Amino acid sequence: MTLRLRTHLLRPMGATLSLGLCLATAQASTDPLPSWHDGSSKAAIIAYVDTVTTETNPAFIPEADRIAVFDNDGTLWSEQPLYNQLAFAIDRIHQMAPEHPQWKQTQPFKAVLENDMATALKGGERALLDLVMATHAGISTSEFAALVQQWIDTATHPKTGRKYTQMVYQPMLELLDYLQAHGFTNYIVSGGGIDFMRPWSEAVYGLPPQQVIGSSLAVRYEVIDGVPTLMRDAEIHFIDDKATKPVAIHYHIGKRPVFAFGNSDGDRQMLQWTKASPYLSFAGLVHHTDDKREWAYDRHSTIGKLDKAMDQAKSDGWTLVDMKQEWRQIFPDID
Structure with missing residues (x-):
């Protein structure tokens, strides 16, 4: 309800109450957090x-x-x-898979393609680095920025359905x-x-x-x-x-x-x-x-x-x- 509507409704109750409400609402509107x-x-x-x-x-x-x-x-x-950047890397693995048929038999890529993240993450830091290197390297900085922007504009979080920038x-x-x-x-x-x-x-x-x-x-x-x-x-x-x-x-x-x-x-x-x-x-x-x-x-x-x-x-x-x-x-x- 807007301040204008609130004060209009309260006018019959007296100017003092109306002024008090205005001050309270003004204070609330200046709350920095x-x-x-x-x-x-x-x-x-x-x-x-x-x-x-x-x-x-x-x-x-x-x-x-x-x-x-x-x-x-x-x-x-x-x-x-999962870290959102890892979600980006996983999506990239699925997109790039046709160009890398060997991934079907190579971990952690095999597990990612089978949507088995528990197995993929058993490889620890080394597995994560493999996924990042395969999906983040070998292209120019401008090409990578364009890929990230496209993903951010379209990808959604698996639990909430929100875009990641709405999370x-x-x-x-x-x-x-x-x-x-x-x-x-x-x-x-x-x-x-x-x-x-x-x-x-x-x-x-x-x-x-x-x-x-x-x-x-x-x-x-x-x-x-x-x-x-x-x-x-x-x-x-x-x-x-x-x-x-x-x-x-x-x-x-x-x-x-x-x-x-x-x-x-x-x-x-x-x-x-x-x-x-x-x-x-x-x-x-x-x-x-x-x-x-x-x-x-x-x-x-x-x-x-x-x-x-x-x-x-x-x-x-x-x-x-x-x-x-x-x-x-x-x-x-x-x-």
């Missing part, structure tokens, strides 16, 4: 931002140093039942906007592929490609038919996870963050690095506790394991966001 329940996490975020952006406060941080970093998988969008967390989208409105520069620092995220990060998160940091394959320059081209090789260049996240931040940003959010042990060192800032800093973790609206997992999950980081959050005073209790809404509304 409307998808967050009023609670400890929301209060901590708002208090922190108010503190470090108030010039008269001793903890004031100049705008140039307001660097915020976010993990992607499980922090900004869902990561269950982002509405409360975190609000947080990105809130920080940006207060002079923070937001970055993604993810174990996911940098070239997988960059084609759609601006449309979904409002973050341009230069503010996305991730794992990467080796890329080489080549002139093909007179056209300068960057080709993606089947070789790992950088894995952006755990202790290498602060290294990636150093290489790409050149400043220590003052605000960091993750959701797993893979983000722990990034949050430690942020909390060691000489400025007043903030560290937060999304705790997946909602098995009805999303998924509930932490210490024993093979995806997004949250164990040591959760213990450190409790011992060091990091903000641990209980998704079930603290988020009014998980995913954005869609038409």
Whole structure:
């Protein structure tokens, strides 16, 4: 019901009540994090931002140093039942299979083609790398970006039927906007592929490609038919996870963050690095506790394991966001 309709209905009850409703509705409309329940996490975020952006406060941080970093998988969008980039690789295996008949007898490709992901994943990291190399390499960076964009535009999540870019967390989208409105520069620092995220990060998160940091394959320059081209090789260049996240931040940003959010042990060192800032800093973790609206997992999950980081959050005073209790809404509304 709109403010105009509400006040119209209440006019017969008196001007005082009508004015009170106007003020209450106006206050609600200025809530910077409307998808967050009023609670400890929301209060901590708002208090922190108010503190470090108030010039008269001793903890004031100049705008140039307001660097915020976010993990992607499980922090900004869902990561269950498989990492979304792995879902992309699986779809690519099925598309490319006619050109590779040997895959029918070669693991982990055989298992993927038979839709037996349990067997495919038994191969561990080596199997995942095989799938990524086969589907992500041997083409130019522009060709790969086009493939990712096409997939993002059409592929849907197996549980919800939503497009993967609709599996982002509405409360975190609000947080990105809130920080940006207060002079923070937001970055993604993810174990996911940098070239997988960059084609759609601006449309979904409002973050341009230069503010996305991730794992990467080796890329080489080549002139093909007179056209300068960057080709993606089947070789790992950088894995952006755990202790290498602060290294990636150093290489790409050149400043220590003052605000960091993750959701797993893979983000722990990034949050430690942020909390060691000489400025007043903030560290937060999304705790997946909602098995009805999303998924509930932490210490024993093979995806997004949250164990040591959760213990450190409790011992060091990091903000641990209980998704079930603290988020009014998980995913954005869609038409």
